[in-house]
Each structure stands twice: as C-alpha cells, then as structure tokens.
Amino acid sequence: MRIALCSTIVPFIGGGGRAFVEWLDEVLRAEGHDVEIVYLPQTGAHQTIVQQMEAFRWINLDSADRIICIRPQAHLIPHRNKVLWFIHHLRQFYDLWDTPYRGMPDDEEHRALREYIFATDDAGLREAKSVFTNSRVVSDRLLQFNGVFGETLFPPVHQPERFYCSSYGDEVLYIARVEHHKRQHLLVEAMQYTKSPVRLRLVGLSSDPGYAASLSQQIAAAGLADRVGFENRWVSEDEKADLLADCLAAAYLPLDEDSYGYPTLEAAHARKPTLTTSDSGGVLEFVTDGVNGRVTAPDPAALGAALDDLFQDRVHTKEMGGAAESRITELGVSWSHVLERLLA
Amino acid sequence: MNVVIIDSMSPFCWGAAEEFARALTQEVRNAGHAAELIRVPFKLEPHARIPSQMLLARTMELYGTDCVIGLSFPGYLVRHAETTIWATRTPPTGEMSGVADAIHAAHAEAIGEAPRVFAGAPDLRLRLQATCGVDVPLLPPPVVAPERFAGGPSGDYVYVGGRINVAHRQHLLIEALRGTPPDLRMVIAGAPDDPSDALRLREAVAKHGLEDRVHLHLRRVSATEHAAFVNASRFVASIPEEGHCFASLTSEAATAGKPVLTTTDSDVGMGIVSDESGWISAPDSESLSHTLTIASREPEIDAMGAVARARWLSFGTIWPDTVRALLP
Numbered sequence: 001m002r003i004a005l006c007s008t009i010v011p012f013i014g015g016g017g018r019a020f021v022e023w024l025d026e027v028l029r030a031e032g033h034d035v036e037i038v039y040l041p042q043t044g045a046h047q048t049i050v051q052q053m054e055a056f057r058w059i060n061l062d063s064a065d066r067i068i069c070i071r072p073q074a075h076l077i078p079h080r081n082k083v084l085w086f087i088h089h090l091r092q093f094y095d096l097w098d099t100p101y102r103g104m105p106d107d108e109e110h111r112a113l114r115e116y117i118f119a120t121d122d123a124g125l126r127e128a129k130s131v132f133t134n135s136r137v138v139s140d141r142l143l144q145f146n147g148v149f150g151e152t153l154f155p156p157v158h159q160p161e162r163f164y165c166s167s168y169g170d171e172v173l174y175i176a177r178v179e180h181h182k183r184q185h186l187l188v189e190a191m192q193y194t195k196s197p198v199r200l201r202l203v204g205l206s207s208d209p210g211y212a213a214s215l216s217q218q219i220a221a222a223g224l225a226d227r228v229g230f231e232n233r234w235v236s237e238d239e240k241a242d243l244l245a246d247c248l249a250a251a252y253l254p255l256d257e258d259s260y261g262y263p264t265l266e267a268a269h270a271r272k273p274t275l276t277t278s279d280s281g282g283v284l285e286f287v288t289d290g291v292n293g294r295v296t297a298p299d300p301a302a303l304g305a306a307l308d309d310l311f312q313d314r315v316h317t318k319e320m321g322g323a324a325e326s327r328i329t330e331l332g333v334s335w336s337h338v339l340e341r342l343l344a
Numbered sequence: 345m346n347v348v349i350i351d352s353m354s355p356f357c358w359g360a361a362e363e364f365a366r367a368l369t370q371e372v373r374n375a376g377h378a379a380e381l382i383r384v385p386f387k388l389e390p391h392a393r394i395p396s397q398m399l400l401a402r403t404m405e406l407y408g409t410d411c412v413i414g415l416s417f418p419g420y421l422v423r424h425a426e427t428t429i430w431a432t433r434t435p436p437t438g439e440m441s442g443v444a445d446a447i448h449a450a451h452a453e454a455i456g457e458a459p460r461v462f463a464g465a466p467d468l469r470l471r472l473q474a475t476c477g478v479d480v481p482l483l484p485p486p487v488v489a490p491e492r493f494a495g496g497p498s499g500d501y502v503y504v505g506g507r508i509n510v511a512h513r514q515h516l517l518i519e520a521l522r523g524t525p526p527d528l529r530m531v532i533a534g535a536p537d538d539p540s541d542a543l544r545l546r547e548a549v550a551k552h553g554l555e556d557r558v559h560l561h562l563r564r565v566s567a568t569e570h571a572a573f574v575n576a577s578r579f580v581a582s583i584p585e586e587g588h589c590f591a592s593l594t595s596e597a598a599t600a601g602k603p604v605l606t607t608t609d610s611d612v613g614m615g616i617v618s619d620e621s622g623w624i625s626a627p628d629s630e631s632l633s634h635t636l637t638i639a640s641r642e643p644e645i646d647a648m649g650a651v652a653r654a655r656w657l658s659f660g661t662i663w664p665d666t667v668r669a670l671l672p
C-alpha cells in the first residue's frame with residue numbers, strides 16, 4: 001500500500017514527535033509498504049492559525065492509498081482514506097481556555113477564533129475513516145470537545161529490545177527535554193529533602209538556555225553538586241538504553257502531559273519504576289503508586305520522601321520495575337498492534 | 345544560521361531532483377549551518393487546483409529560520425525576509441490557459457520580494473524572462489559527487505537515466521531504437537512513478553521485439569549504479585517534455601565526458617549540448633531514430649564528450665561557491 005505519513009514540525013526542533021513518525025515509517029516499510037513522510041511546518045501562534053489551518057485543506061495526496069495523520073494540523077488534510085493518530089489539540093483553545101494558560105484574552109475576537117478552530121477541527125476529524133489517540137486523556141478531550149470517539153493506541157518505543165536491566169544503582173535518572181513544564185527544577189528541590197544518599201541525574205537538551213542556566217544555579221546554590229548531575233545535551237537512543245540499565249529508577253514529572261511519555265515507557269522496558277506526580281496527566285495511565293512506580297503530590301517534600309523510599313527499599317523498587325515491564329503488555333503497547341489497527 | 349530548503353514533492357516519486365535537494369541540504373550543513381529540507385506535496389493536475397497549492401506555499405510559517413532556499417514551484421513562493429529563489433524547475437504554463445496568468449503573477453511578485461533570485465538553467469532563465477519580464481542571473485546546480493563521474497571508454501549503449509513516467513518519454517526512445525543499427529543497446533534505469541509507467545516500457549520493448557537490446561532497471565537505482573551506467577555508456581539521452589525534468593543528467597554526462605542527445609522541445613541542454621557536444625533532435629520517433637543512428641556511428645564521439653566536459657567545467661560550478669551565493 002502507498003501510505004503518506006503526515007505530520008507537522010517546527011524546523012530545527014527535534015524530539016519525540018518526529019522520532020515517533022520515523023519509527024512508524026520504519027515498521028511500515030519493513031511490512032512492505034511504500035511510505036512517504038510528509039512533514040509540513042506549523043506553529044501554535046494564534047495570530048496566523050487560520051491561514052495555517054486553511055492551508056492544510058489544500059494539500060493533495062490523492063496518489064496515496066491511505067494517509068495517516070499525526071500532529072496537528074495534519075488531521076485537516078483531506079483524503080478518501082484518512083486515519084488519524086491524534087496526539088493533541090491546540091490546548092489553549094480547548095481544555096486550557098478557562099485557565100491561566102490560555103495565553104490570550106477571552107474577548108469577542110478570540111472567542112470567534114475558538115469557534116472557527118472547533119468547527120475546522122470537527123470537520124477534519126469527522127472525515128477520518130478511523131481516529132486513534134496516544135492516550136486516554138486525549139481520547140477524553142476528543143469526546144468532550146469534538147464529540148468524536150478516539151480509540152487509544154499507545155505509541156511504542158523504537159526497537160524496545162535495545163533496553164535491558166543490569167543493576168539497580170544509586171541514581172534516579174530523568175532523561176527528557178529540559179523544559180520548565182517538564183519540571184526538572186521540582187526534582188532538584190526535592191533532593192534537598194532527602195535523607196538517604198540517593199543521587200539524581202538530569203540528562204537532556206534544553207531549548208531554553210535560561211531554564212538550563214537556572215537549573216545549574218539551583219543545584220549549586222543548594223550545595224547539591226556532589227549528588228545531582230545535570231548534562232544539557234542530546235542523548236542517543238543507544239546511550240539511553242545504557243543509562244537506564246544501571247539506574248535505580250526513572251523520574252518523569254511533566255505538568256499535565258498528553259500521554260505517558262517515552263521516558264516512562266523506556267524505563268519500563270529496562271525494568272525500572274518511574275517516579276511521577278499526581279498532576280502529570282497521561283503518565284498516570286501507566287504508573288500506579290506503589291505498584292509499578294511512585295506517584296506523589298507535586299510537592300518537593302513528598303518527592304524527597306519517595307526518592308528515599310526508592311533508595312532504601314530496593315526489594316520493592318525491583319518489584320515495581322518488574323511490574324512496570326508487565327504494564328507494557330497489559331496496555332497492548334507494541335508495533336504489531338499499532339500496524340494491525342492503523343492498517344485495518 | 346538556520347537554513348530551510350524548500351522543494352516540491354511528487355509523493356512516492358524519487359529521482360535526480362530529490363537527490364539534489366538532499367545533497368544541497370548536506371552541503372549547507374557542511375558549510376557550518378543548520379539545514380532542514382521541507383518537501384511540499386504538489387500536483388500539476390488538475391490545473392484548477394494549482395492556485396490553492398500556491399497559497400499553501402505563500403502562507404507557510406517558518407519559525408526560527410534565518411534563510412529559505414526555494415528550489416521549485418510552488419515552494420519557492422514562500423514569504424520570508426531572507427528568501428533565495430533558485431529556480432531549478434518551473435512549471436510549463438503553455439497549455440494552462442486560465443491558471444498561467446496567476447502563475448506568472450505569483451512568480452513576478454515572489455521574485456520582486458526575494459533578496460536573491462537565480463535560474464538553474466539557461467532555458468529557465470529565458471522562460472522567466474518571457475513570462476514574468478524578469479532577467480535573473482544563472483546559477484547552474486553543481487553535480488552531486490562529481491568524483492563518481494570519472495568517465496571511461498566509449499561503450500555500446502545509450503544510457504537513459506531518471507524518473508520513469510510519460511513526461512520523460514523513455515517509451516519514445518524505445519520506439520526510436522527500432523530503426524537503428526542492431527549493435528546499439530539501450531539501458532534505462534530509474535524508479536517508475538506508477539506501476540503503469542513500468543508496464544508502458546515493458547510493453548514497448550515486447551511490441552518492438554527489443555528484449556535483447558533494451559535493458560530495463562525499473563527501480564530506484566543507487567547513486568553509484570547510476571554513475572557506473574553513465575561512465576560506461578557511449579552517450580546519454582535525455583528528452584523530457586519542457587518543465588518536467590531536473591537537468592542533472594546532462595551535467596553528469598558532461599562531467600564524465602559523454603555527449604548528450606536531447607530534443608528541440610526539452611529544456612535540459614544546460615547550455616552544454618550543441619552540434620559539437622551532442623545532438624538535438626526533433627521530438628518524433630523517426631527523427632530520434634535517425635539521430636540515434638548517427639550517434640552510434642560517430643567516429644569522433646570521444647572528442648564530442650570532451651567538448652561537453654570542457655563546456656561544463658567552464659561554468660566553474662562548485663558546491664562551496666554555490667552555497668555562498670545562495671545565502672545572505
């Protein structure tokens with residue numbers, strides 16, 4: 001089958017969204033399909049959102065037998081055989097509208113813009129033969145705001161057989177983009193409340209030099225330089241596997257994430273539990289407190305206590321790591337399942 | 345600086361233009377910049393949908409980009425303070441009636457806004473002059489990995505490389521081969537745009553009983569294979585309809601010291617092909633048959649190839665200079 005994988009990008013910004021498309025491309029080609037990746041630029045700037053959304057309606061991919069659309073506004077591309085793997089809305093117009101994160105005034109002009117976005121999204125979504133999402137959180141939002149049912153199809157990692165478990169060391173590992181909403185700073189603050197010799201290692205690339213600098217300053221000011229490591233750099237997939245193999249546990253505590261996040265899944269493949277918080281959104285679809293990871297209030301003292309527990313009760317930490325690996329199977333996270341559903 | 349290269353995409357098709365866009369992206373990185381290639385889906389048919397595709401390009405938002413290099417229509421219509429239009433392919437507007445004026449107007453507007461504009465071939469330069477009233481400098485695309493096209497002894501086949509589709513007219517060359525000396529072979533190599541394009545050529549070979557003279561490699565060939573085919577050929581043939589081809593095969597053949605056969609209605613001569621360095625035939629089967637015969641019997645074929653090579657080298661086209669010209 002000729003399949004166009006359609007998604008949007010911000011030029012020069014890499015990350016999980018692109019990796020995901022490229023992994024799907026690889027597995028589809030391995031199945032013998034002829035695949036074309038269609039990447040088009042898109043920004044969330046609301047000042048130009050109308051022209052951006054309209055432009056996607058003009059794309060002609062008739063030569064494809066099927067299109068699979070991932071990141072918005074790709075879901076607006078018209079096609080007779082369109083499948084959506086919908087990963088997020090323009091949230092400032094949806095669930096974040098009545099919150100401080102709207103980022104624009106609640107006035108007549110922006111309410112009209114919101115109506116336009118709802119109508120355009122509704123039309124694009126309803127054209128699809130099938131709609132999948134990457135998490136129950138996103139499925140719930142689709143139903144609530146667009147009246148569309150989206151089947152949850154959890155995204156697997158690339159070549160999960162790469163991950164392995166060697167030992168449970170002294171270090172909790174946080175591998176993710178270093179951004180304010182990923183809240184590495186909260187975990188650094190939590191380290192001040194720990195009583196055990198547990199260590200923390202933050203690894204990932206930051207697009208915000210200011211935030212990265214503030215993290216370094218926070219570590220130094222708290223006198224934690226000998227227990228908290230911070231490496232502001234890109235991590236290869238192979239290196240991730242090696243780092244996870246020897247860590248005590250992983251940490252991933254983004255604010256209200258749309259899905260469980262690759263860091264959670266990668267840790268589970270390495271039989272390591274994940275420490276997260278009660279407001280991390282989709283991460284909680286994977287992690288259950290005390291079963292396959294730790295879930296605390298988003299409070300540094302609570303996080304500090306959980307870090308100590310992971311260090312001091314290693315038997316339980318190992319058990320939770322095993323349960324995290326089992327959770328992958330429970331949720332049906334696999335490329336074979338993805339192909340079965342996307343190509344049905 | 346952050347540089348975006350924009351090219352048009354014919355979904356599921358791959359040929360010299362696509363290889364070139366990828367090579368240019370790498371050369372911009374080699375020059376020390378961050379570079380990203382964006383390929384925008386574009387279909388020429390139906391003509392009525394061309395304006396909306398132009399608008400798509402015109403409204404594209406390129407956040408965090410310092411410079412945009414647009415290689416083809418409609419992608420090079422994108423609006424950016426630092427746009428370089430490097431027209432390596434433009435659409436043939438001769439038979440587009442209602443839409444042609446819109447295309448010409450869009451070209452004129454975009455060219456008027458862009459700080460740097462180049463034509464990738466003499467024919468493209470003339471076409472922009474005639475349709476938009478603008479005269480832009482010539483910047484021929486360098487050959488990708490020219491060291492691969494080292495040339496070699498004159499072989500016994502004409503090489504026809506490139507995307508396999510109706511517009512490239514490989515089927516016409518097969519038909520023309522019928523009336524040529526039996527010792528002239530033909531090698532056709534490239535990815536078919538559609539299974540029907542492959543079938544067309546196979547049927548033409550069978551219909552004319554040329555199975556022992558025409559060798560079809562109807563798949564995406566590697567750059568190494570392609571160069572080997574050029575180097576071992578007697579000469580190269582490229583006869584696409586105007587506006588449907590990226591003319592790299594001409595410059596590659598010239599680099600290898602091989603003369604080129606083209607037609608009066610193609611635009612791939614690159615200022616290289618003339619009576620001293622190749623052949624320009626009328627685009628019908630009988631004329632092509634006659635020209636193929638002359639080419640197969642040409643005693644001075646090596647000298648013709650040398651003229652083609654000297655002519656190409658006289659352009660002084662190398663990657664570092666080209667990248668410098670494209671960037672602010």
